[in-house]
Amino acid sequence: MVQKYYDADADLSYLKGKKIAVIGYGSQGRGQALNLRDSGLDVIIGLRPGKSWEEAEKDNFEVFSVSDAVKKADLVQILLPDETQGPVFRSEIGPFLRDGASLVFSHGFNIHYGQIVAPEGVNVFMVAPKGPGFMVRRTYTEGKGVPALIAVYQDISGDARNLALAYAKGIGSTRAMVLETTFREETETDLFGEQAVLCGGITSLIREGFETLVDAGYSPEMAYLEVLHETKLIVDLIYEGGFTKMRRYISNTAQYGDLTRGPRVIGPESRMAMEEILAEIQNGTFAKEWILENMVNRPVFNALTRADEEHEIEAVGAELRKDMPQFKNL
Ligand SMILES: NC(=O)C1=CN([C@@H]2O[C@H](COP(=O)(O)OP(=O)(O)OC[C@H]3O[C@@H](n4cnc5c(N)ncnc54)[C@H](OP(=O)(O)O)[C@@H]3O)[C@@H](O)[C@H]2O)C=CC1
Numbered sequence: 001m002v003q004k005y006y007d008a009d010a011d012l013s014y015l016k017g018k019k020i021a022v023i024g025y026g027s028q029g030r031g032q033a034l035n036l037r038d039s040g041l042d043v044i045i046g047l048r049p050g051k052s053w054e055e056a057e058k059d060n061f062e063v064f065s066v067s068d069a070v071k072k073a074d075l076v077q078i079l080l081p082d083e084t085q086g087p088v089f090r091s092e093i094g095p096f097l098r099d100g101a102s103l104v105f106s107h108g109f110n111i112h113y114g115q116i117v118a119p120e121g122v123n124v125f126m127v128a129p130k131g132p133g134f135m136v137r138r139t140y141t142e143g144k145g146v147p148a149l150i151a152v153y154q155d156i157s158g159d160a161r162n163l164a165l166a167y168a169k170g171i172g173s174t175r176a177m178v179l180e181t182t183f184r185e186e187t188e189t190d191l192f193g194e195q196a197v198l199c200g201g202i203t204s205l206i207r208e209g210f211e212t213l214v215d216a217g218y219s220p221e222m223a224y225l226e227v228l229h230e231t232k233l234i235v236d237l238i239y240e241g242g243f244t245k246m247r248r249y250i251s252n253t254a255q256y257g258d259l260t261r262g263p264r265v266i267g268p269e270s271r272m273a274m275e276e277i278l279a280e281i282q283n284g285t286f287a288k289e290w291i292l293e294n295m296v297n298r299p300v301f302n303a304l305t306r307a308d309e310e311h312e313i314e315a316v317g318a319e320l321r322k323d324m325p326q327f328k329n330l
């Protein structure tokens with residue numbers, strides 16, 4: 001049975017008097033840094049000069065170069081993009097880590113695939129929120145939190161698990177639920193989830209549905225509302241109470257269509273593709289492909305991103321959302 005932790009299991013005093021350097025101030029960096037500070041902890045930011053540096057200063061943080069922040073810190077939370085962590089670690093983090101410091105991650109990619117080899121004299125652990133950074137911040141300000149995973153990879157101080165739990169409490173995650181895992185399990189399940197279901201799976205499903213309706217002569221606006229906009233409303237019900245709750249609130253006609261047609265869309269072929277994708281994650285093929293893609297300035301990433309940004313569904317959605325009051329100020 002997986003171990004679950006809540007507020008009562010975590011003690012913020014493990015982090016009192018310690019300086020936390022959050023390296024990176026993007027989606028997770030900003031959310032986690034603001035929450036930690038609001039939890040009464042001592043947080044500084046490590047960055048290169050640029051947009052994020054200005055934003056962190058606007059939020060009243062002390063900002064330093066990465067190496068200067070690392071030199072001052074008891075805990076170094078690496079919230080740089082996964083693909084830049086290896087090179088930045090080797091030149092600006094590793095050589096400046098204090099003996100006995102803690103190296104923290106929110107995703108295990110670089111440790112698991114050997115792109116970062118941590119020195120022997122530091123703790124290495126993970127606190128990985130299971131949600132986007134802006135939700136880490138938004139839920140915290142609402143008195144709630146985003147669930148998170150913790151994992152201990154190297155425990156030289158003997159209290160790495162308590163430090164991880166204290167950090168999870170500082171970002172609000174013990175208000176929701178914290179599960180304990182390993183770097184391998186977090187890395188492989190996170191990559192699989194985002195590729196096959198949460199990001200890759202769902203965008204492909206929506207795009208194919210939209211194109212099927214538009215190619216059959218239905219209006220793009222109708223297709224957008226049907227297969228993209230309404231997805232959130234249905235997913236919210238699944239989120240709250242699983243398939244059972246969602247099916248309680250849809251019509252019997254929808255439920256019969258769901259049960260009999262759904263498996264024809266996502267059936268044995270998709271299952272085989274999912275198994276192949278998981279194998280590529282497990283055997284390192286995906287990690288190698290992504291690392292090499294970055295070494296040649298991301299030609300595939302850029303071309304595919306551009307093609308999707310130029311897809312009709314994006315233009316139709318942008319126009320429709322302008323006329324829907326609920327999307328003002330988003
Ligand atoms: N996005 C999410 O919600 C989630 C992310 N994670 C994990 O969190 C980590 C951070 O991801 P994410 O928040 O998406 O990252 P972002 O891309 O949003 O932010 C990256 C930050 O790193 C800075 N940065 C980039 N390169 C350098 C550099 N060479 N030197 C100094 N600073 C640099 C950027 O600043 P600049 O403005 O200068 O480019 C920016 O502030 C990853 O490990 C990711 O897998 C885990 C769960 C969810």
Ligand SMILES: CC[C@](O)(C(C)=O)C(=O)O
Nearest residue numbers: 130131132190194198199
């Ligand atoms: C689903 C994508 C994610 O894993 C996340 C927000 O949890 C990420 O890497 O951004």
Ligand SMILES: [Mg+2]
Nearest residue numbers: 130131190194
């Ligand atoms: Mg994730």
Ligand SMILES: [Mg+2]
Nearest residue numbers: 107190191194
């Ligand atoms: Mg991820």
